Amino acid sequence: MSEVIFKGEKAKVASHQLVGVTTEEKNKALQKIANKLRSETDQLLAENDKDLQAGKMKGLSDNILDRIMLNAKRIDDMANAIELLVKLTDPIGENLETINKENGLLIKKKRVPIGVIGMIYEARPNVTVDAATLSIKTGNAVVLRGSSSAYYSNKALVQVIHQALEETAIPLDAVQLIEDTSRETAKQLFTLNEYLDVLIPRGGKSLIETVVRESTVPVLETGAGNCHVYIDESGIYEMAESIVINAKTQRPSVCNAIETVLIHEKWFQQCGLKLLATLTNHEVEIYGDQKVVQSYRRAKRATEEDWGTEFLALKLSVKVVENVHEAIEHINRYGTKHSETIVTETNENAEAFLMQVDAAAVYHNASTRFTDGFEFGYGAEIGISTQKLHARGPMGLEALTSSKYFIYGSGQIRE
Amino acid sequence: MSEVIFKGEKAKVASHQLVGVTTEEKNKALQKIANKLRSETDQLLAENDKDLQAGKMKGLSDNILDRIMLNAKRIDDMANAIELLVKLTDPIGENLETINKENGLLIKKKRVPIGVIGMIYEARPNVTVDAATLSIKTGNAVVLRGSSSAYYSNKALVQVIHQALEETAIPLDAVQLIEDTSRETAKQLFTLNEYLDVLIPRGGKSLIETVVRESTVPVLETGAGNCHVYIDESGIYEMAESIVINAKTQRPSVCNAIETVLIHEKWFQQCGLKLLATLTNHEVEIYGDQKVVQSYRRAKRATEEDWGTEFLALKLSVKVVENVHEAIEHINRYGTKHSETIVTETNENAEAFLMQVDAAAVYHNASTRFTDGFEFGYGAEIGISTQKLHARGPMGLEALTSSKYFIYGSGQIRE
Numbered sequence: 001m002s003e004v005i006f007k008g009e010k011a012k013v014a015s016h017q018l019v020g021v022t023t024e025e026k027n028k029a030l031q032k033i034a035n036k037l038r039s040e041t042d043q044l045l046a047e048n049d050k051d052l053q054a055g056k057m058k059g060l061s062d063n064i065l066d067r068i069m070l071n072a073k074r075i076d077d078m079a080n081a082i083e084l085l086v087k088l089t090d091p092i093g094e095n096l097e098t099i100n101k102e103n104g105l106l107i108k109k110k111r112v113p114i115g116v117i118g119m120i121y122e123a124r125p126n127v128t129v130d131a132a133t134l135s136i137k138t139g140n141a142v143v144l145r146g147s148s149s150a151y152y153s154n155k156a157l158v159q160v161i162h163q164a165l166e167e168t169a170i171p172l173d174a175v176q177l178i179e180d181t182s183r184e185t186a187k188q189l190f191t192l193n194e195y196l197d198v199l200i201p202r203g204g205k206s207l208i209e210t211v212v213r214e215s216t217v218p219v220l221e222t223g224a225g226n227c228h229v230y231i232d233e234s235g236i237y238e239m240a241e242s243i244v245i246n247a248k249t250q251r252p253s254v255c256n257a258i259e260t261v262l263i264h265e266k267w268f269q270q271c272g273l274k275l276l277a278t279l280t281n282h283e284v285e286i287y288g289d290q291k292v293v294q295s296y297r298r299a300k301r302a303t304e305e306d307w308g309t310e311f312l313a314l315k316l317s318v319k320v321v322e323n324v325h326e327a328i329e330h331i332n333r334y335g336t337k338h339s340e341t342i343v344t345e346t347n348e349n350a351e352a353f354l355m356q357v358d359a360a361a362v363y364h365n366a367s368t369r370f371t372d373g374f375e376f377g378y379g380a381e382i383g384i385s386t387q388k389l390h391a392r393g394p395m396g397l398e399a400l401t402s403s404k405y406f407i408y409g410s411g412q413i414r415e
Numbered sequence: 416m417s418e419v420i421f422k423g424e425k426a427k428v429a430s431h432q433l434v435g436v437t438t439e440e441k442n443k444a445l446q447k448i449a450n451k452l453r454s455e456t457d458q459l460l461a462e463n464d465k466d467l468q469a470g471k472m473k474g475l476s477d478n479i480l481d482r483i484m485l486n487a488k489r490i491d492d493m494a495n496a497i498e499l500l501v502k503l504t505d506p507i508g509e510n511l512e513t514i515n516k517e518n519g520l521l522i523k524k525k526r527v528p529i530g531v532i533g534m535i536y537e538a539r540p541n542v543t544v545d546a547a548t549l550s551i552k553t554g555n556a557v558v559l560r561g562s563s564s565a566y567y568s569n570k571a572l573v574q575v576i577h578q579a580l581e582e583t584a585i586p587l588d589a590v591q592l593i594e595d596t597s598r599e600t601a602k603q604l605f606t607l608n609e610y611l612d613v614l615i616p617r618g619g620k621s622l623i624e625t626v627v628r629e630s631t632v633p634v635l636e637t638g639a640g641n642c643h644v645y646i647d648e649s650g651i652y653e654m655a656e657s658i659v660i661n662a663k664t665q666r667p668s669v670c671n672a673i674e675t676v677l678i679h680e681k682w683f684q685q686c687g688l689k690l691l692a693t694l695t696n697h698e699v700e701i702y703g704d705q706k707v708v709q710s711y712r713r714a715k716r717a718t719e720e721d722w723g724t725e726f727l728a729l730k731l732s733v734k735v736v737e738n739v740h741e742a743i744e745h746i747n748r749y750g751t752k753h754s755e756t757i758v759t760e761t762n763e764n765a766e767a768f769l770m771q772v773d774a775a776a777v778y779h780n781a782s783t784r785f786t787d788g789f790e791f792g793y794g795a796e797i798g799i800s801t802q803k804l805h806a807r808g809p810m811g812l813e814a815l816t817s818s819k820y821f822i823y824g825s826g827q828i829r830e
Binding site: 016019020099101105107109114115193197198212213216218219220236238239242243245246247250332354355356358359360361362363364365366367369370371375376377387388389390392393402403404405406407408409410411412413414 | 431434435514516520522524529530608612613627628631633634635651653654657658661662665747769770771773774775776777778779780781782784785786790791792802803804805807808817818819820821822823824825826827828829
């Protein structure tokens with residue numbers, strides 16, 4: 001039997017055992033994991049170092065090595081995040097609906113765990129701890145499939161989690177790590193419908209696209225963000241500048257950073273060059289349409305591909321548009337349905353933009369950088385969903401739950 | 416350009432136009448469709464007759480011909496269903512959450528349409544009207560792909576819908592029918608991610624399985640119901656009998672009918688033969704395990720395959736089990752996560768069953784036949800979801816909606 005099927009089945013059995021585990025028992029287990037992470041820091045760093053050495057040998061970029069790297073601070077951060085998770089309200093068991101039928105039937109719709117969550121992710125070992133602890137909090141079992149570049153770190157982290165779970169009500173099998181990180185095990189997870197209830201990819205665009213394309217298990221799609229700022233004719237210069245600079249430069253590598261600024265032609269005539277110069281001062285490379293390139297010589301010409309590209313770097317596409325409608329059309333064509341903002345003092349245009357732009361989060365006069373589970377006050381974040389089913393936008397604990405109808409009768413039959 | 420891509424794109428454009436259409440405008444359009452169905456009854460019946468004649472030529476079974484068949488009563492029923500739909504509360508625009516941030520940002524999570532719904536279905540032309548009108552009520556565009564056996568009926572029904580929409584705020588393109596019913600157009604819909612936001616299969620097990628396996632568009636899985644009654648040691652005979660007879664025989668062809676009865680061994684010793692004889696009197700064929708076959712000579716031996724089969728006919732598998740835990744295990748192994756019921760006077764066993772059985776609807780002392788959007792009071796039903804994401808159990812209008820965050824600022828940026 002393959003590792004994936006073996007561990008998938010174990011996770012399924014564990015998910016049945018997790019039914020009925022109390023909030024207190026779950027929180028106790030989470031606290032033990034936090035404690036164990038702190039007390040095993042040296043051991044974790046030693047294992048993490050093996051990944052870093054192997055990564056250097058393989059010539060991984062500094063950027064990727066930084067994602068793999070753990071240190072005492074980062075491990076303490078993980079433990080702190082778990083302690084915040086302990087404090088969050090347990091969503092399981094919440095009564096969502098009560099229906100009293102005339103025939104005496106009592107129908108209750110309650111929140112329940114999903115069952116078994118499959119997680120496929122790249123590099124960052126903290127996803128291992130995140131996914132395991134969020135799953136435990138929501139009564140789910142989890143099958144983790146990280147990348148080879150964090151092999152030793154992930155293995156050590158799961159070992160610490162298993163040690164912490166030993167004297168708790170949570171079965172150890174609730175957290176499974178697929179140690180074989182070959183392409184073959186990912187493919188097996190894609191069609192493990194018998195044991196997995198959902199598959200969540202965390203990582204780059206290509207990983208996410210592969211999972212969406214190949215998985216027959218339902219997928220929670222997270223991540224890709226080709227976000228835009230549209231500056232309308234009546235947009236206030238200072239506000240527009242500060243939102244553009246914030247959304248582009250505060251942290252360019254994240255999904256809620258912007259990749260394109262669309263500018264109303266009249267605003268562009270008046271303030272366009274000033275904004276572009278400020279962007280250049282912030283070391284942002286500009287890829288402009290014809291009008292931009294003609295009036296700002298440091299701008300390069302944007303290709304068709306650029307409008308659809310998530311740069312995740314200090315690069316920005318800039319396009320001059322006729323009006324809000326052209327801006328909406330452009331965004332609905334090239335955007336990834338993540339976060340989009342309009343800067344305007346004209347309420348009618350703001351309303352058209354917010355209603356018609358098809359995205360998880362639409363903003364009026366604010367930076368797109370706020371699309372985030374913690375910023376929204378959810379206290380935890382599984383990822384940001386860019387699909388429309390089940391969950392859309394920042395996903396908190398509720399995204400890891402399902403519902404179930406409990407029906408209480410006294411012999412009722414259907415006429 | 417293929418018909419599927421052409422109509423998919425048109426539906427997408429229409430879905431953008433549907434944003435901002437008011438409840439009143441939608442209801443007006445729906446009422447016009449109801450009126451037009453009634454006034455065009457003769458024409459519809461004439462077209463339906465072409466399908467029936469073609470079906471007879473092809474040697475379709477009476478059962479399938481009955482599903483295709485329209486008559487004045489059935490068309491009036493469609494119109495009546497639309498008038499009920501008009502009366503239902505419009506879910507679009509509902510405020511789901513309000514977050515006031517300290518920095519002055521106002522975040523509102525509101526219910527919005529999904530966008531474009533793809534519907535793949537078999538035989539029944541009433542699904543055409545159902546899907547179109549439910550989509551309109553929820554502000555979605557819909558791409559319909561029915562079967563060749565209802566070609567003329569579906570075409571005529573969509574024509575009537577388009578005529579009715581002509582003087583309304585709903586764009587005609589919001590309802591698209593794929594007229595080419597070859598296998599190729601279904602396959603194209605499976606991967607039409609650019610234009611479809613969700614794909615809903617309505618029909619037999621094989622259709623649903625194909626869509627789940629091959630579709631990269633998110634799927635709302637509906638339908639298959641391998642449902643069970645478990646009679647516990649303390650189950651009252653009369654109640655058990657009436658629930659089993661109701662759940663098996665009242666309408667054997669539907670998904671919430673039962674396919675297997677599991678019986679506690681002590682109950683079986685006392686009342687098993689009486690129940691089996693009653694089932695035989697109701698013309699139910701029994702497929703039993705060894706104990707059943709040994710004690711009831713009219714029972715045939717159930718094969719391993721029978722436990723997993725949705726008979727949808729007057730056939731029933733019967734198995735004797737040791738206790739509630741064996742029953743739960745059997746159901747979680749062979750069931751399709753639809754509807755499951757326990758007959759017992761022992762609350763502890765009822766609770767274990769309801770908590771541990773993994774199904775959309777779990778019952779204590781009632782027939783599984785109640786799992787139904789109308790029975791639950793939703794006033795409409797898209798289908799019964801047997802998956803755990805987005806919607807589980809009977810799906811009302813809300814299942815055809817998504818959500819969107821609207822964020823109102825005054826220049827806020829992220830620190």
